[in-house]
Amino acid sequence: MQIGKKAVLVIFGICIPLLVAASFIAISWLHSEVDAIRSYVIEKELESIQSRIDRDLERFQLQLETSSLHPQSGVPISLLPEITVFGSTQVQQVIDGKFQPIDKSKPMEPMLPTALLASKQTKSGVYFDSRQAVGYVIGIQAESDIRPERLVLISRLTDNYLATLGLADFATKIEIEAGSAKHGGGLRGNTVIAQLNVPALLNQEQAHLSITFSNQFFSGMTRLYSAQTFGLLGLVSVLLLLVFFWLRSAVIRPLNQLSEQVLSLEPNSKDRQYIKSAGDNELSQVTKNINQLLERHYRQEKLSQVTLESITDMVILTDIHYNVSYINPYAEHLLKLSNEQAQGKKLHELLPGNQSLNNKITTFMQSSSLSIDSIRLRLNIDSPKLMSGTFGHFCNHSGDIIGAVLVLKDTTQEVLLKQQLQRQAYLDPVTGLLNRAAFEERLVGYAQSSQFIAVVYFDLEQFKLINDSCGHNAGDKMLSKVAKAIESSLSSNMLLGRIGGDEFGLIIKDSSALAVAKLIKKIIASVGCQSIEHNDTSYRVGLSAGVALARFNQQTDALELLKDADIACLAAKRKGSNQVHFYDSRDKDLSYQRNAPKWAVRIVQAIEHNELILYYQKIKCLSSHSHRQRLEILLRIQDAGGRILPPAQFIAAAERFKLIVEVDKEVIRKTFLWLSLNEQVWSDHCLSINLSGNSLGAEGMIDFILLQQKRFGIPSSCVCFEITETSAIQNHSRALKMIADLRRRGFAFALDDFGSGFASYGYLKEMPVDYVKIDGCFVKNLASNAKDYAIVKSVNDVCRVMGIETVAEFVENQEIIDRLEVIGVNYAQGYGIGRPQALDSYQSETVSEQVMATY
Structure with missing residues (x-):
């Protein structure tokens, strides 16, 4: 319905009828209120008249009771001054049972009924003479000893008296009539008649007043209120008409014009559309807002169109019946169809050979779900293409599903690249075998599917x-x-992978240890036959193998088996070339190797938390002229159970995992710290610190030592660094440079384990060391073995000639000490001299000795 018709319906069909109905209701209410007021006023007036009559009767009775007859005229004396209470008054006397007028000159009126004589009391009341249609007020005096006569006082109810009972101009007429009064008043023309009972002298002779009231005032009030109501109704109606005509000219007509322009807009138009302004400023603003919305819609349409035409994704729109309503240019290119040709087709016609997709789309459409669902399909047009994308509903402004959108992307190259990356991620590019990650992943699966695994x-x-x-x-x-x-030696139940630079892993299912050993020997022989030529030189390789066997159960860790095999392979390499070693958990050396990673972690933690513990072992002076007490600093570490462990169990792990340099630095730092806290030992002590082969010439090691010396402020004469014979020879040039640099700054050096390696006196001649520590293998049997005695004496003689002092290790008893003194060895070290102890305890011993020396 148009807005103009709606306005007419509202104003003329609803507002005006409601106003008219309200006016009539108001008038009816006013009439009822006026009637109520009139009834109330009349009721009050009747009460006033009744009260007036009662008071006059009381006065009349009082006059009668207090009166006495005049001796001459026979008239009651008290009545003479006010004999006209009601009007003309006549006095009668009862003589011989009859009423006789006292004034004989006047006729007796009225003729009273003899029934009045029956009353012996003084009483007064109204008597209506029906023959004359006149009302009287009559009072009868009772007989008494003082007054034996009975007097009857009669006063006529005149019209003047009756007229004075009511309000002037309201009670227009008052008459007395026979009979009892009827309740309720009657409206007659412009008057209201009401009746009021008066006190009767005789019960059988009832009389009442008929009172006529004027209704002119109340009629005028009713007419005035009605006129005002209808006037207000007319005024409001005129205003409504004015509002209607204003709405019609200022609002309805411009809105109709605006509505016609809006309805004329083409929803599918590809051109810009605008509407013209109509009406006042408010409608001009509405027009402006609509044009802005149209402009925004046009831009969005253009943007959507450009986007759909530019993206390299296939976009297909359908209605709720799966009929295609739009495909973008890329979809046209892939499907070899134009948008016009595709419109109206079913999805299964547009994408043939994808019945599972059709079922999935049907289920999704029927679910009315607003979520996005992912799909994959194969498009077989020209060349096969792998497509993936999403499928979802789109709704109108009311939230009702009106169609669906299918967005597909050509993922053929991505899938191929992903497959290639997966191959690269799982396969070794050189050999084509599984890489370590893939091998370990497959190892777990192999182990779970076998009873026995190697x-x-x-x-x-x-x-x-x-x-x-x-x-x-x-x-x-x-x-x-x-x-x-x-691979040529393997069967189908075996899995091979390259798990390192020159390392391979092999998994064998459900084979005996003997069969595994035979297969490995065959593989070693086959690998040994492989060779390559380079510059007329043939090169071959050998193969070491470590084997870990296990009967698989739920507690078996397949990756731990690979670690065990690795440890066994290290043992095989130590045995020589092309060797095989089976892992045995009871082998202590293998156990140490297996626990090496845990020790490496523990060493790092100990360094970070300052938990490495320093011990010392005394070196006794036998024949040296030096006054310094010598101590070798030893390293200990505490395990999780609180046990103090010797270095044999963790130094190998530190060397294997390249932590030994950091361990050496921590020992140096803690030793220098101890020296800085014990200045009393600076003048007569020298502490020997072991340096590993990796620390010799390590980048920054010399700077670190000098920095720690400067930090703690200790003299260099208190420190001697020990290097092994083997490490000194293997790192010959770096060792020479480090020894020279630090000796120039006052540090001493000792060559440890001399005689255990393949050194010669030539190397000793080149090494500018201060001490040579003779290896314990020559010292421990010195007292009973002449060859050992000769070797020790030879080394000592050479060192004495070269100006190098000697230290004998592994000195376990006094007999060895005696022989060393005979030879002339300068120092002795071993359990015969003293066992290793915590360095902190040596500090307390030194202080105790000084305290005792004071006394």
Whole structure:
């Protein structure tokens, strides 16, 4: 319905009828209120008249009771001054049972009924003479001893008296009539008649007053209120008409024009659309807002169109019946259809061969879900393409689903690239075997599906020589040959992978240890036959193998088996070339190797939390001229159970995991700290600190030592660094440079374990050391073995000539000490001299000695 018709309906169909109805209701209410007021006023007036009559009767009775007859005229004396209470008054006397007028000159009126004589009391009341239609007020005096006569006082109710009972201009007429009064008043024309009972002299002779009241005042009031109500109704009606005509000209007509323009807009138009302004400023603002919305809609349409035409995703829109309503240009390109040709087709016609997709779309459409669902399909047009994307509903402004959108992306290249990356992630590019991550993942699955499993760890020998001599290309060629040689010996229940640079892993299911050993020997032989030529030189490799066997159960950790095989492979390499070693948990050396990673973690924690513990072992002076007491600093670590462990159990782990340099630095720092806290030992003590081969010439080691010396402010004469014979020779040039630099700054050096390696006196001649520590293997049997005695004496003689002092290790008894004194060895160290103790306890011993020396 148009807005103009709605306005007419509201004003003329609802507002005006409601106003008219309200006016009539108001008038009816006013009439009822006027009637109520009139009834109330009349009721009060009747009460006033009744009260007046009662008071006059009381006065009349009082006059009668207090009166006495005049001796001459016979008239009651008290009545003479006021005999006209009601009007003309006549006095009668009862003589011989009859009423006789006292004044004989006047006729007796009225003729009273003899029934009045029956009353012996004084009483008064109204008597209506029906023959004359006149009312009287009559009072009868009773007989008494003082007054034996009975007097009757009669007063006529005149019209003048009756007229004075009511309000002037309101009670227009008052008459007395026979009979009892009727309740309620009657409206007659412009008057209201009401009746009021008066006190009767005789019960059988009732009389009442008929009172006529004027209704002119109340009629005028009713007319005035009605006129005002209808006037207000007319005024409001006129105002409504004015409002209607204003709405019609100022609002309805411009809105109709605006509505016609809006309805004329084409929803699917691709051109800009605007509407013209109509009406006043408010409608102009509405027009402006609509045009802004149209402009925004146009821009969004253009943006959506450009986006859909530009993206390289296939976009298909359908209605709720799966009929295609739109496809974008990229979809046109892939489907070889135009948008017009595709419209109206079913999805299964547009995407043939994807019945599962059709079922999925049907289920999704029927679910009325507003979530986005992912889909994958294969598009077989021209060349096969793998498509993936999303499918979802779109709704109108009311939230009702009106269609669906299918967005598909060509993921063919992505899938191929992903497959390639997966191959690269799981396969070794050189050999084509599984890499370590894939091998370990498959290892777990293999273990779970077998009753007995063997994990073999292969490590190539001499492979580094090929890489260094021939280059990495030749090394990769050799790796490829080795992989093929190993694969040629395997069956289907075995799995091979490259798990390191020159390391391979093999998983064998449900085979005996003997069968595994035979297979490994066959593989070693096959690998040994592989060779490559480079610059007319043939290169071959060997193969060491470590094997870990296990009967699989729920507690078996397959990855731990690989670690065990790795440890066994290290043991095999120590045995020589092309060797096989089976892991045995009872082997202590293998157990140490297996626990090496845990020890490495514990060492790092100990360094970070300052938990490395320093011990010392005394070095006794036998024949030296030096006054200094010598101590060798030893390292201990505390395990989780609180036990103090010797270095044999963790130094190997520190060297294997490249932590030994950090351990040496921590020992240096803690030793220097102890010296800084014990200045009393600076003048007569020297502490020996062991340096590993890795620390010799390590980057920044010399700077670290000098920085710690400066930090703690200790003299260099208190420190001697011990290096092993083997490490000094293997790091010859770096060791020489480090020894020279630190000796120039006052530090001493000792060559440890001399005689245990392949050193010669030539190397000793080049090493500018201050001390040589003779290896304990020559000292511990010195007292009983002449050869050991000769070797020790020879080393001591050479060192004495070169100006180097000697220290004998492993000195366990006094007999050895005596022999060393004979030879002339300068110092002795071993359990015969003193066992290792905590360095902190030595501090307390030193203080105690000084205190005792004071006394």
